[in-house]
Amino acid sequence: MNEKELPAGWAWARLGDLGEYINGRGFKKSEWADDGLPIIRIQNLTGSGASFNYFAGDLDDRHTVDDGDLLVAWAATLGTHIWRGPKAAVNQHIFKVIPYVEKKFLHYLIDHKVSELVAASHGSGMVHVTRAKFDHLQVALPPLAEQCRIVDVLEGHLSRLDAAADEVGRSAKRSGHVWSAVLNSVAQGALGGVLTAAQSVNVSDVAEVSGGIQKQQKRRPVDNAYPFLRVANVGRGSLDIEDVHKIELFPGELEKYRLSEGDLLVVEGNGSPDQIGRAAMWKGGLGDVVHQNHLIRVRPGPRLHPRYLELIWNAPLVTNQLREVARSTSGLYTLSTSKVKSVRIPVPQLSDQIRLVEAAEQWETHATSAQETLRSAARKGSSLRRAILNRAFTGALVPQNPADEPAAVLLARIQADCAAQPKAKRTRRASTAPRKAKATATPLAKPKPAPAPSPAPAPTHAVQQEFDL
Incomplete structure (x- = not known):
């Protein structure tokens, strides 16, 4: 969308013009406490880390947030979040936002721009966006009154998409539980009318167990390179061979380590106990292939x-x-060839194994079909979300009202207010025994829209036709 395409009353702005972005504070482990203010880290916002650390010392007010405040994670996992919780401390790599425009509009706008922010990010290890690139990202800004109308309509559509996505997620979990029950039925020897009696034996009694090749500098592929399966290639019941590395083999090693069709590759260790020992069968297709030492080969x-x-x-x-x-006294989970050999498995007659496999694969056909339907629904939901957000931020979601104060006037007022604002003085307080706060500059108030008659509601068919999953 270029300047000529801006809807009536809209204006170009920089992201940094739309609010004050205050970076969080770094907290050392030595500062953590058993209670006090919870420290909000990026993993607490994304759900990947449920537990909080706490801080009980003195803290600048600018580094605390209250329920309903807007936060922006600008490193690792980029995105915006409305904080829902008690008063808390903000860790570094998170902006506390004091918005100069409608808060929820800014929340959705930044999320809509995440792909551009990711493209502008840099760094090795933890990817992050520099402050300059964040501040200077160009955005199209509607009048303040239209921002409020956009949020009202947008949240109605997004709530329906969220509900649909939640149901798709629940259905996917149920599908996974059904398949787990099928696998258990195979192990119990009772599935699809098949009822068998199985002897429980050690793996070493019915299979050959061996390790793999350690990746080292001397094994850089040069003259005698072969495909090399790693932990990343092995899922639970499936192999991903889209990205297969190569490794140098020395004389005599190919015969020792070459995989045969039907070999089971077992993951030796994993940070998650639920993933320990996941395994998939090698079905061939890449010629002579070997495997990493973190994969254990079980040859039936x-x-x-x-x-x-x-x-x-x-x-x-x-x-x-x-x-x-796999459990160890240190709390880690690792398997070894000796541990795998000691695992006991049910082994019925070979003819009964074949009948159980046939019954399970019938179930697998239905499960695979259901999973693809759910993946398709999830993709369509994501596509609809992008379409709705695109409409919202190009002026196509709600009608413009000529009586709205133009965004250019709003931006001019924001600039004037910022220029007139004295720099805020930092205040400190003790979490346990608050001190008397020093006088600070009043935060910039969000400009109010000029009075305007209520615009006609957006046609109900404007975007609804895109939501039929």
Whole structure:
């Protein structure tokens, strides 16, 4: 959208013009306390870290937030969040935002611009956006009154999309639970009318267990390179061979480490106990292939059907046993060839294994179809969300009202107010025993829109037709 395409009353602005962005404070481990103010870190905003650290010392008011404040994570996982919780401290890599425009409008606008912010990010390890690139990102700004109308309509559409996405997520979980039950039924020898009696034996009694090749500098692929499967290639019951690295082999190693069709590759260790021991069967397709030392190869003997072994290995009945075997006194979870050899698995007659595999694969066909339907629904929901946000920030979601105060006037007032504002003095307070606060500059108040008659509501069919999942 260029300047000529701006809707009536809109104006170009920089993201930095639309609010004050106050970076959080770094907190050392030595400053953590058992109680006090919870410290909001990025993982607390994204849901990847549920536990909080606490700070009980003196803290600038600018580094605290209250329920309803707007936060922007500008490193690692970029995005905006409305804080819902008690008074808290803000960690570094998060902006506390004092908006000069409608708060929720700014919240959705920044989220809409996340892809541009990610493209502008840099850094090795933890990716982050520089303050200059954040502040200077160009955005189209509607009049303040239209910002409020956009938020009202936008939240109605997004709430329906969120509800649909939640239901898709719940359905996906239910589908996963059904497949886990199928795998357990195979391990129990009772599925689809098949009822078998199975002897429980050690893996070492019916399979050959061996380790893989350690990746080292001397094994950079040069003269005798072969495909090399890593932990990243092994899912639970599936292999991803889109990105397969290569490794240099030395004389005699290919015969020792080469995979055969039907070999089961077992993940040796994982940070998550739920993923320990996940495994997938090698089906061939890349010629001669070897594997990493963090994958354990289980080669089934004549008493085991390879597909049966893969199914029962990923069944909860066996994975629970793997977690117990892998548990260590240090709290880490790792498997070894000796631990894998000691795992006990049910081994019915080979003919019964084949019948159980056939019954399970019928269920798998239905499960795969259901999962693809759910993935398609999730993709469509994401596409609809992008379309709605695009309409919101190009002036196509709600009608313009000629009586609205133009955004250019709003921006001029913001600039004048900022120029007139004395720099805020930092105040400090003790979390446990507040001190008497020093006088500080009054925060810039959000400009109020000029009185305007209520515009006609947006047609109900304007975007609704896109929401039929």
